[in-house]
Amino acid sequence: MQSAALPTAESDARFIQLVRLADDHLILGHRLSEWCGHAPMLEEDLAMPNIALDLLGQARALYSHAGIIENKDRDEDALAYRRLEREYTNLLMCERPNGDFAHTMLRQLFFSVFMKHYWLSGESSSDPVVAALASKAQKESDYHVRHCAQWVIRLGDGTDESAARLAKALQALTPYLHELFESDSVTQTNGDVGFLPEPSTMQTRWRADIDTIFDLAKLCLPSVENLLTQGKSGGRQGLHSESMGFLLAELQFLQRTYPNMQW
Amino acid sequence: MSTHTIKKNACVVSMAETQHRQRAWEIAAAVPDPEIPSLTIEDLGILRRIEITSNGVVVAHISPTYSACPAVMAIEEAVEQALTAAGYRTEIKRVISPAWTTDWITDMGRKKLKDYGIAPPDKASPSARALFSDPVVACPRCDSTRTEKVSEFGSTACKAHYKCEACNEPFDYFKCL
Numbered sequence: 217m218q219s220a221a222l223p224t225a226e227s228d229a230r231f232i233q234l235v236r237l238a239d240d241h242l243i244l245g246h247r248l249s250e251w252c253g254h255a256p257m258l259e260e261d262l263a264m265p266n267i268a269l270d271l272l273g274q275a276r277a278l279y280s281h282a283g284i285i286e287n288k289d290r291d292e293d294a295l296a297y298r299r300l301e302r303e304y305t306n307l308l309m310c311e312r313p314n315g316d317f318a319h320t321m322l323r324q325l326f327f328s329v330f331m332k333h334y335w336l337s338g339e340s341s342s343d344p345v346v347a348a349l350a351s352k353a354q355k356e357s358d359y360h361v362r363h364c365a366q367w368v369i370r371l372g373d374g375t376d377e378s379a380a381r382l383a384k385a386l387q388a389l390t391p392y393l394h395e396l397f398e399s400d401s402v403t404q405t406n407g408d409v410g411f412l413p414e415p416s417t418m419q420t421r422w423r424a425d426i427d428t429i430f431d432l433a434k435l436c437l438p439s440v441e442n443l444l445t446q447g448k449s450g451g452r453q454g455l456h457s458e459s460m461g462f463l464l465a466e467l468q469f470l471q472r473t474y475p476n477m478q479w
Numbered sequence: 480m481s482t483h484t485i486k487k488n489a490c491v492v493s494m495a496e497t498q499h500r501q502r503a504w505e506i507a508a509a510v511p512d513p514e515i516p517s518l519t520i521e522d523l524g525i526l527r528r529i530e531i532t533s534n535g536v537v538v539a540h541i542s543p544t545y546s547a548c549p550a551v552m553a554i555e556e557a558v559e560q561a562l563t564a565a566g567y568r569t570e571i572k573r574v575i576s577p578a579w580t581t582d583w584i585t586d587m588g589r590k591k592l593k594d595y596g597i598a599p600p601d602k603a604s605p606s607a608r609a610l611f612s613d614p615v616v617a618c619p620r621c622d623s624t625r626t627e628k629v630s631e632f633g634s635t636a637c638k639a640h641y642k643c644e645a646c647n648e649p650f651d652y653f654k655c656l
């Protein structure tokens with residue numbers, strides 16, 4: 217409805233970026249939910265599915281709004297469950313298998329710090345629906361940051377074993393950081409019209425928070441330049457790693473088996 | 480003459496409308512929260528307003544607490560049922576802007592939370608927070624502030640888990656958002 221007045225390219229850019237964000241949240245939320253029943257302690261068995269639930273809630277709002285902008289009669293379920301692998305445009309980091317607890321927590325920290333700043337900026341979006349969901353999601357992301365930061369510090373400044381595992385997780389995740397800040401014509405269009413901030417503008421704030429936490433965790437990030445100019449890419453074009461197929465097989469099972477099934 | 484009649488009718492209609500809106504509010508406001516049944520949705524501050532459309536439909540505006548609050552659908556259904564049972568044609572409108580905050584929990588709501596054994600949230604929502612600043616949380620049983628956070632996540636999405644050092648009781652804290 218709202219999109220009717222917009223030039224096609226502009227409403228396309230809005231749709232594309234909302235779906236990217238929604239896919240990040242859906243896929244990472246799915247990964248986190250895999251921990252349910254397997255966490256190292258009861259509190260974490262509650263924490264990770266709780267964070268996953270927040271991410272799914274954010275994904276729902278993003279998909280719904282994307283569907284309205286697209287104006288092709290696709291609702292949140294159609295977008296979340298009934299697309300092909302190449303149509304998912306999440307960050308590659310989000311689809312990585314969970315690995316151990318250190319890997320999961322560090323990935324979540326990287327993502328949540330980014331989202332916290334992204335939603336803070338998003339609160340002044342020109343689109344009131346985006347602004348509203350940003351103001352809610354911003355508080356939720358902040359809570360996730362606190363939780364993950366405490367674990368990263370505890371693990372990094374903990375035993376030799378925990379520190380070694382965290383260092384290994386950092387090495388495994390570093391190549392995926394670059395993609396968080398990637399710009400292209402879609403993000404530029406949306407940045408120009410004030411719909412959503414350019415991801416690249418989050419670098420300084422993201423880095424500052426991560427540095428503070430890493431100091432306490434006795435970890436060291438590679439230099440910013442390397443981090444942000446090179447790394448894996450392709451998620452935004454729907455080019456996924458092998459694990460994405462397995463993830464979708466589980467995520468889409470119900471809708472593929474009983475198409476259009478309703479809750 | 481005709482103007483007078485219309486005015487009079489409009490007045491009658493609007494009086495009835497105010498009364499209906501008040502009655503519909505009271506019915507909707509009494510719906511309990513499914514996760515903390517001693518609190519109503521009015522106590523929680525999620526019932527925003529009642530609107531009556533020109534064709535007489537009662538529209539209840541409800542704000543979800545969290546993006547993924549699993550209770551929101553149950554609440555919407557309960558409000559719809561309560562209003563329908565009272566004879567209203569009903570519609571539920573989910574309002575996400577402005578976003579709900581724990582500041583909207585009423586004083587009555589805070590008291591009920593405490594009586595129920597849940598520490599109510601800090602009154603002022605945190606703004607640009609320091610990374611690890613924790614609120615001072617008083618034990619809902621003995622009011623001691625010698626409390627310790629056990630887990631950021633508790634039995635439902637809206638609660639954290641605490642322990643009182645003074646009386647040794649574990650308790651839930653309603654997260655401040």
Ligand SMILES: [Zn+2]
Nearest residue numbers: 618621643646
């Ligand atoms: Zn106590």
